[in-house]
Amino acid sequence: MKARTIGVIAACAVLVAGGGFGILHYQELGARKEAAIASLPSRPTLSSLPSELQRRVEAAEREVRRGEDPAGALSLLATLYHANGYEAEAADCYRGLLRADPDNPRWAHNLAHLLAGYGRADEAIVLWRHVEELAPEYVPALIRLGDVLIKADRWDEAERAYLAGLEVAPRDPYLLAGLARVDVQKGRLDGARDKLEAATDASEFRIGNALLVTVYEKLGLKEKAEAVRAQAKSFGTFFDAPDPWLDAIYDECYDAYRLTLGAGMADRRGDRATALRLLDRAVRLHPDYFLAHYQLGSLHEKGGALDRSELHLRRAAELNPTFGDAWLGLYRVAGAARGRSAALSALQEGLARCPDSPGLRLEYGRHLRDQRRPAEALREFRKVYELRPAEVDALIEIAQIQFAQGQVQEGAATLKLVLDIVPAHPVALSTLCFFSITSGNQLDSREWLRQCRNQPRLSREDLQRLASAYQSRFGESPW
Secondary structure (H helix, E strand, O other): OHHHHHHHHHHHHHHHHHHHHHHHHHHHHHHHHHHHHHOOOOOOOOOOOOHHHHHHHHHHHHHHHHOOOHHHHHHHHHHHHHHOOOHHHHHHHHHHHHHHOOOOHHHHHHHHHHHHHOOOHHHHHHHHHHHHHHOOOOHHHHHHHHHHHHHOOOHHHHHHHHHHHHHHOOOOHHHHHHHHHHHHHOOOHHHHHHHHHHHHHHOOOOOOHHHHHHHHHHOOOHHHHHHHHHHHHHHOOOOOOOOHHHHHHHHHOOOHHHHHHHHHHHHHOOOHHHHHHHHHHHHHHOOOOHHHHHHHHHHHHHOOOHHHHHHHHHHHHHHOOOOHHHHHHHHHHHHHHHOHHHHHHHHHHHHHHOOOOHHHHHHHHHHHHHOOOHHHHHHHHHHHHHHOOOOOHHHHHHHHHHHHOOOHHHHHHHHHHHHHHOOOOHHHHHHHHHHHHHHOOHHHHHHHHHHHHOOOOOOHHHHHHHHHHHHHHHOOOOO
């Protein structure tokens, strides 16, 4: 009897405990619902936006108030606001999610990004510290944490954030560049150089190149600095680190400009699938937005889908006939798909619509050059240089015609003008080097060879050919 009594008491205890857990769980759900409802922002004016977006915002608000899944509904509302440029409203939702869904690090990360953009670094740092606790393997948060700590002049903390990231991604160029900034601040130039060389190598000279020029100059390596400066101009500009949590918001975007911007960023970091998805969404929502069609056509061209590429490039040109880049794309795609005659037809049509397009005139000049009409080609190339004096492609073409016509001094002078615009330009350097060798100017040849040797964009094969020409001409090794 005693044993049976103990068993009943134990069973009752379990039931009581279970009931207590249920009560606590219910209370917790109630608190999260209240937090979600309390964070609902006042609805902004959405009348200029697509009706589908308006309906989804209203539906998300209703779902938050119903309370069956308040965190899920609030997260959708936050994303809809964030993706479509309503950042203050998105921030309110993210604050509510910190209470309604506290174990999800995305909300702290996205809110920190918004606050950092407003200059509220201290709040952003606290949030990214929280993200680091919840998701220590998420490298984009550590990159952003390090960056904002540097802006706050907290260099030691920034270094620790970057180092934590390197434990997950040892070759990440953004982390390496961040650590190099710390090294420069602390006077560790050799360490900065090593990290920046690794960062530029891993990112095709997109990340860390500007600081590497500075470091080379501080170390007295002026020629290396000029070579990197030329490399950076050739390969393009800096772009933000990939950030999947932030990038995911574009899937809820209804703004064509924002979608094309997000697609461009995805394409630059090599995520072609995301870029295509966002551009397909852009043209579906905004079929008359020429820039989305242009980007989609360009992306299909890269992937070899020439029929789809031509379809979208043609649509971009129809929507904006004075957009020269669309005609230039049509020229390339038509040539690849149907041959020279189709390409020339697209080129001439584009020039009729965009007579001052430097890109179209450059290609027309090349067509004239290939047709052995050098005088007409020179006129086109000189017009391109007048239209776009900061770029050197036309000057390279002019110099090649001058050399072919025996105007070697004029050609050399044109290439030196190229070097004034883009120091250490590889084509200009190698051509001037070869010209000096064939002219028998040994002193200049050695100087040009030295500069060529410091230009990373010149292949070993090209450099070896120049060295062999030097040895053949002067009877000795240049090294």
